[in-house]
Amino acid sequence: MKECNWCKSQVNKDAKVCPNCGKAIWEKKHKKAIKTVGIVFGIIFLLLFIVIIILALNSPSIEEKCQNATEITLKEVQDKMYENHQNANATYNGNYYVLKGKILHIYSKEVQIQDLNSNYSIFVKFSSNYDDEILNLKVGDEIKYCGKLEISSGSYKIDNACILND
Numbered sequence: 641m642k643e644c645n646w647c648k649s650q651v652n653k654d655a656k657v658c659p660n661c662g663k664a665i666w667e668k669k670h671k672k673a674i675k676t677v678g679i680v681f682g683i684i685f686l687l688l689f690i691v692i693i694i695l696a697l698n699s700p701s702i703e704e705k706c707q708n709a710t711e712i713t714l715k716e717v718q719d720k721m722y723e724n725h726q727n728a729n730a731t732y733n734g735n736y737y738v739l740k741g742k743i744l745h746i747y748s749k750e751v752q753i754q755d756l757n758s759n760y761s762i763f764v765k766f767s768s769n770y771d772d773e774i775l776n777l778k779v780g781d782e783i784k785y786c787g788k789l790e791i792s793s794g795s796y797k798i799d800n801a802c803i804l805n806d
Contacts, residue, residue: 702736702767702802706786711738714755714762717789717796725794733791738804743781746774750797753783764798773803 641650644658645666651658658665666674712732720728741753744761751774754761764787766774777783787801 702769702787702800705736705788706738706802706804709736709738709786711740713757714739714741714760714796715758717791718758718760721791721794721796729791732789732796735789736786737789737798738784738786739798740782740784743777743779743783746777746779751777753785756782762796762798764801766801766803770801770803 642653642655642665643649644651644661644663646663647658647661649658649660651660651665655665657663717728717732720731739753739762740756741762742756743751744754745752750763750765752761753764764785766785766787784804785798785801786804787798790797790799
């Protein structure tokens, strides 16, 4: 006789299925192999989690990314897009830039800012670290900001931005 892996009832040693609970009966060696595989996957998952946490803690902040960011105007970006969209995409997309502008609209998650040197405007999504500062902004205020420029299908926006003080 042997014990069912599931309900612990005694079954015939040749039984493949428990007559009591109807579940398959595994040999002890199979149980050990399954347990070992589970432990290995658990360790791998834990190590990946630790690596992700370490990378997140060591990644530079928005402010650090903006310390050496180039100051540009929306007119420069727009002119380059008219000239050659693919080239503009390769030049600007995904990089951090400093811009200055005047606030046109303040929405719940984005602020529309007009370039000081042109009539072009951009939607800027600020990092949640700046929620309190955004509450103090008003339409018409001039602002200096930095963020990651995203260009897609003829339009552009800034994500993950911070407010810079002059």
